[in-house]
Amino acid sequence: MGWGASTCVLIAEMHKNRILEGKKILLIDPDDKKENDKTFCFWAKEDEEICQDYSKLISTSWDKIQINNGCPKLIDPLKYFHIKSIDLYDYSREIISKYDFSCIKTLVLSVENQVCLSVKTDQKEYFGHYVFDSRPKKIREPFQKKYSISQSFYGLKIKLKRRSFEDRVYRMMDFRVSQAKATQFVYILPYSKDTALIELTRFGKDILQINEAENILNKFIECNFGEYTVVGKERGIIPMTPVSPRGNTKANVINIGTRGGNVKPSTGYAFKNMYDQSRLICNSVSFKNKSLSKKNRFLFYDQLLLIILTRWPEKGRFIFERLFKTNSPVFVLNFLDEKTKFFGELKMFLKLQIGIFLKSVFFWILWKGKKHIFSGAMILCVFLPSSIQGYSDLSIAPYQILLLALGLIVIGIPHGALDHFTEAIDKGKKITIKFVARYLALMIPIFLIWLWQPSLALIVFLLYSAWHFGQTDAKQWGVESKAIGFIWGAILLSYLFITHLNEFNIILSALKIPPFENFQGIRGLRYLIIVLGFIFPLIFRRFEWFLVVVFLLLSQYTNLIFSFGIYFVLHHSRIGWHHLKRKLQVSHSYMFKKALPFNLGAIALFCFFFVNIESGVKENIAYFFVFLSCVSFPHVLCMNAFYSKQAE
Numbered sequence: 001m002g003w004g005a006s007t008c009v010l011i012a013e014m015h016k017n018r019i020l021e022g023k024k025i026l027l028i029d030p031d032d033k034k035e036n037d038k039t040f041c042f043w044a045k046e047d048e049e050i051c052q053d054y055s056k057l058i059s060t061s062w063d064k065i066q067i068n069n070g071c072p073k074l075i076d077p078l079k080y081f082h083i084k085s086i087d088l089y090d091y092s093r094e095i096i097s098k099y100d101f102s103c104i105k106t107l108v109l110s111v112e113n114q115v116c117l118s119v120k121t122d123q124k125e126y127f128g129h130y131v132f133d134s135r136p137k138k139i140r141e142p143f144q145k146k147y148s149i150s151q152s153f154y155g156l157k158i159k160l161k162r163r164s165f166e167d168r169v170y171r172m173m174d175f176r177v178s179q180a181k182a183t184q185f186v187y188i189l190p191y192s193k194d195t196a197l198i199e200l201t202r203f204g205k206d207i208l209q210i211n212e213a214e215n216i217l218n219k220f221i222e223c224n225f226g227e228y229t230v231v232g233k234e235r236g237i238i239p240m241t242p243v244s245p246r247g248n249t250k251a252n253v254i255n256i257g258t259r260g261g262n263v264k265p266s267t268g269y270a271f272k273n274m275y276d277q278s279r280l281i282c283n284s285v286s287f288k289n290k291s292l293s294k295k296n297r298f299l300f301y302d303q304l305l306l307i308i309l310t311r312w313p314e315k316g317r318f319i320f321e322r323l324f325k326t327n328s329p330v331f332v333l334n335f336l337d338e339k340t341k342f343f344g345e346l347k348m349f350l351k352l353q354i355g356i357f358l359k360s361v362f363f364w365i366l367w368k369g370k371k372h373i374f375s376g377a378m379i380l381c382v383f384l385p386s387s388i389q390g391y392s393d394l395s396i397a398p399y400q401i402l403l404l405a406l407g408l409i410v411i412g413i414p415h416g417a418l419d420h421f422t423e424a425i426d427k428g429k430k431i432t433i434k435f436v437a438r439y440l441a442l443m444i445p446i447f448l449i450w451l452w453q454p455s456l457a458l459i460v461f462l463l464y465s466a467w468h469f470g471q472t473d474a475k476q477w478g479v480e481s482k483a484i485g486f487i488w489g490a491i492l493l494s495y496l497f498i499t500h501l502n503e504f505n506i507i508l509s510a511l512k513i514p515p516f517e518n519f520q521g522i523r524g525l526r527y528l529i530i531v532l533g534f535i536f537p538l539i540f541r542r543f544e545w546f547l548v549v550v551f552l553l554l555s556q557y558t559n560l561i562f563s564f565g566i567y568f569v570l571h572h573s574r575i576g577w578h579h580l581k582r583k584l585q586v587s588h589s590y591m592f593k594k595a596l597p598f599n600l601g602a603i604a605l606f607c608f609f610f611v612n613i614e615s616g617v618k619e620n621i622a623y624f625f626v627f628l629s630c631v632s633f634p635h636v637l638c639m640n641a642f643y644s645k646q647a648e
């Protein structure tokens with residue numbers, strides 16, 4: 001989907017690897033790619049494979065780099081290469097003509113993964129085995145995401161009246177323009193002694209407007225090169241975001257190009273990454289390797305730079321100038337290509353304005369810490385004093401019951417009170433009588449199983465709870481495998497119960513279920529479960545997941561109900577709510593308003609049918625358990641349908 005740079009690069013790589021033979025391929029793009037709308041530049045050694053693969057398309061190359069009007073420096077053994085976008089598009093057209101390709105000039109509206117992959121356009125639906133998706137994601141206002149800015153640029157291809165370009169030198173950054181609104185610089189690519197592309201680039205929240213860019217460029221060109229005529233123009237916006245886009249969770253849908261996270265956040269360069277991703281895809285069995293793995297430390301450096309460019313845009317110029325002044329250009333280019341070693345990078349940072357980098361590290365900690373505030377709170381909650389002697393066998397303190405009740409009212413019940421929005425039970429996103437009737441009808445069999453065979457009801461409840469908790473967490477942490485989600489859900493519940501066996505057995509006895517006998521080896525089983533719990537976040541490199549497992553490990557220091565409640569309210573309900581909010585694109589208050597009727601209904605149902613004031617805490621908690629299992633069954637089904645059909 002899309003016939004831009006990434007698709008052309010992928011087609012070329014597939015052609016090289018003879019993957020296109022015997023395949024039926026559909027290319028969908030609203031544009032027929034007949035215009036030279038971009039220039040693709042990259043630096044590399046001449047003997048690198050990328051240079052050989054694209055040697056026929058490289059129209060110009062430079063071997064010297066210049067910053068401001070300083071002395072040009074050789075970048076040997078590297079060179080800076082230039083490809084015209086039209087040459088890349090034409091090259092892909094030539095390859096396409098040799099195979100069974102169909103090209104359709106329209107927009108893709110959506111991609112679904114039901115029985116097989118389907119791609120919908122406004123005219124038709126197409127089916128296939130693999131989808132390579134390069135549709136640009138909607139560029140949200142850069143203000144919306146923290147530390148996200150844009151690289152916006154406007155360039156003029158000009159012809160000088162008097163010849164004065166140094167045609168072997170490309171000027172990477174010339175900061176001798178206003179820095180008032182953002183970090184901005186001029187970039188010069190001379191094609192000959194008298195023609196060049198001169199581009200004004202801005203790193204900032206505000207997008208460069210044509211009028212202001214033309215004014216600045218006009219002054220800059222006249223002042224430095226004299227009179228000129230314009231022979232072409234180039235304009236573009238590249239997102240510079242501190243968070244890499246998530247890979248596509250649908251099997252056999254592979255995001256490529258900008259959508260696939262190939263743009264380097266701090267520079268906007270993407271061509272070499274797109275080339276590397278294509279090679280990765282083509283060299284793996286069934287295109288299993290989808291995206292380039294990111295080196296965390298380079299992502300961290302990019303994030304620091306984006307924090308500086310967002311908070312102190314006027315400092316950008318001095319950082320880049322010092323970077324090139326105190327390091328060889330080859331080192332800087334290799335650093336931007338993420339090919340340098342840690343100690344070299346450390347030396348480089350020490351030569352830069354270290355104060356501002358330390359300040360940005362502080363803001364980085366605040367920014368990242370905020371994401372983990374709830375996981376941190378969960379861990380702290382474990383250490384709240386629990387048992388009040390003689391109050392209840394379940395060791396739960398009254399204030400803990402109050403806290404949990406508050407949490408349930410604020411987020412626990414509301415997160416499940418939006419099931420009508422999932423459209424799994426009834427279309428229309430409304431609470432209708434039909435919807436309520438069907439919802440209640442789904443609860444009845446679970447209630448009947450509790451009456452008939454409580455042990456069976458408990459097993460069924462635990463199974464679908466493990467599925468649901470695991471599914472929600474897997475979505476949150478970008479894990480595709482449903483099995484892993486389920487195993488994680490099972491780890492969570494089994495560890496909670498096994499470490500609170502006495503309390504678990506008290507609830508079982510209230511539910512008229514035989515107790516779970518302590519057995520030899522239970523300690524070993526506990527260790528095994530928690531070790532398994534730690535393995536997942538380490539494999540998937542998810543810090544939030546790791547914190548939740550730390551919470552699980554520590555949960556043995558508080559009572560069962562409170563530890564489960566903390567997880568349910570502060571983690572599960574919160575992220576389920578956020579998933580719905582993200583998909584529905586509505587405000588919190590709108591969601592609360594829409595959840596209210598169902599919310600009240602659930603509370604009323606509980607109070608009328610499940611609370612018995614004459615019984616003790618233990619019995620009421622047992623009734624609550626049954627109630628929870630009944631209401632959660634339709635919720636689990638709704639959310640399962642929601643997650644399954646969730647489009648990217």
Ligand SMILES: Cc1cc2nc3c(=O)[nH]c(=O)nc-3n(C[C@H](O)[C@H](O)[C@H](O)COP(=O)(O)OP(=O)(O)OC[C@H]3O[C@@H](n4cnc5c(N)ncnc54)[C@H](O)[C@@H]3O)c2cc1C
Nearest residue numbers: 002003004005006029040041107108236257258269270271
């Ligand atoms: C002007 C400019 C210059 C750049 N120069 C460089 C450079 O020198 N070096 C470098 O490394 N990087 C550069 N980049 C960054 C990056 O390499 C390019 O943005 C590159 O084009 C990204 O490739 P892509 O396939 O992701 O997107 P695109 O090339 O933009 O292709 C996306 C395609 O999807 C199509 N499309 C959109 N919506 C739909 C839809 N709903 N259904 C189907 N098709 C759709 C579009 O028509 C388009 O053809 C530049 C970017 C710009 C904007």
